[in-house]
Amino acid sequence: MLKRLNFPGDMRIREEFNAWLFVLPTALGLLIFQLFPVLFSLYVSFTNWNLITPPKWLGFQNYRDLFTIDPFFVSTLRNTVLYAVGTVSFSLFFAILVALLLNQQLKGKEFFRAVFFLPVVLPTASAALAWTWMYDANAGIINSFLKLLGLAPIPWLVNTNYALWALIIEAIWASLGFNTIIFLAGLQNISKDYYEAASIDGANAWQKFVNITLPLLSPTTFFVLVTSIINAVQIFDLPFIMTGGGPANATQTIVMYIYSNAFRLQRMGLASAVGYMVFIVILGLTYLNFKFEKKWVFYEEAV
């Protein structure tokens, strides 16, 4: 056992030794589960590898094949981008709306907050199965309501034109609460003084929203935008459960593509190449986040 040491030098060494003991598991985890994978998958992305025989060096061929030979990759990319744009834009719009509704003196505010946030914590598998049932073309509750309103039923998950939109609607539902809470925090940071000053000047509610709320909310909006895009481009569970990527690959997404290439077709090299492209997109978005945060985002102090 270490007994109490009085020399400053010894104490320094004891502190150093103890600290490294404390961070040892984390430091090892960083090396084994983060650094090694990042470097190793970069290497694998330049090879042809089935996990059993040794990897064969291909250079940039995997990256080239994705855009030239593989018939599905470009459509997968398109689906993912469409999904991300649809989900993120609508989710942000509704989240600001709900946050504005909640940002008042209200009884039961906590209750509403909890309700809107609930879908965020539920397992995607359970929620996706519930939505699959609601989307059922013949007997689903959504089509039943459409019929009641005199509208034609929509073949939600079985038609290539609607399947991706069906997923987008589910994803908006699932992410709304998360974005709402962040917007609500952003709204609460805006000083009441601005609104009072604007009232004295005779501004109406819309003018206040456009000239005060939106500009001062922009750091929050930017943060939500970037994190939402980063999450959306990695979507997997939802299409995996609801459509399996179908019909006719209309809901195939990038991470599903990586999963099936790696673990069903044993094409580790190709899958790693796609993974690296996702990584680069995320790095780019994060870089934009840091860079533009300071430039165009309107901070309160700058007013």
Added chain:
Amino acid sequence: MIVARSRMVRFSKQALNYVLLVVLAFIVLFPILWLVSSAFKTPAQQYEWPPRFLPSPIYLGNFASLFKVMPMPIYLMNTLVIAVFSVIGMCISSSLAAFAIARMNFHGRNVLFAMLMMTLMIPYAITMIPSFFIFTRLKWIDTFLPLIVPNFFGGAFMIFLLRQAYRSIPQEMMDAAQLDGASYFKIYWLIFIPLTIPIMVTVALLTFLWSWNDLLGPLIYLNDPQLYTVQRGLSQLTGRSGTGIDRRGIIMAGSLLGMLPMLVIYLFGQRYFIQGLTRSGSKG
């Protein structure tokens, strides 16, 4: 007159606000209510028009049929084992690392913390193949180990949360303990851990949430149906089900069991979830 009118306007504005919120809350809750209701309906009631929310009689046959199709109790147990051990591992290793990073001086501290924060940008999409390679070599496929063990090596976001909490504890407390000859571990265990229980609860709940809801991990590492987690088992239901009429209730019964633990925990700990998740920037 004017005062009365503006009061009326304010009142009707607030009423409108409430109406909108109630409608939106109902839309958000609807899929969950519909799931619960469908789980307790007979096959014939699933297709009734007008639909009824409260099934009568409350039919439990879906759960009986579900247990014939898949061993749900085993799946629940498997998931619980994985989630509990993940929580234990994550809480121990992350808090130790966070304590050292927050309150101790050592070479490489800032580099280590910066690198940890950078790993938050690394998507699972690129770590999953090398990890699979490691766990294949260790012959850990078809065991729970690939889903549990990484948690014993800490998590960057959890360390971030804990570090912030540990930094807020006054230095005098640490100095006093050190004058009394307390070891660093004692200071960590007897001062820092007890004073930051809420953050530890957040870390535990988030780890539980991510572990319980995980689908991709179990898909990659668990092939033996006896080892399936709930989400892995549920994903199997869609594949086999098609749109067969009497399967609806069974699938909803399974989905209900799959989300029930999260629903119950959320009921008691929603504060921790909301605060923790909104800081992480990522959904469950």
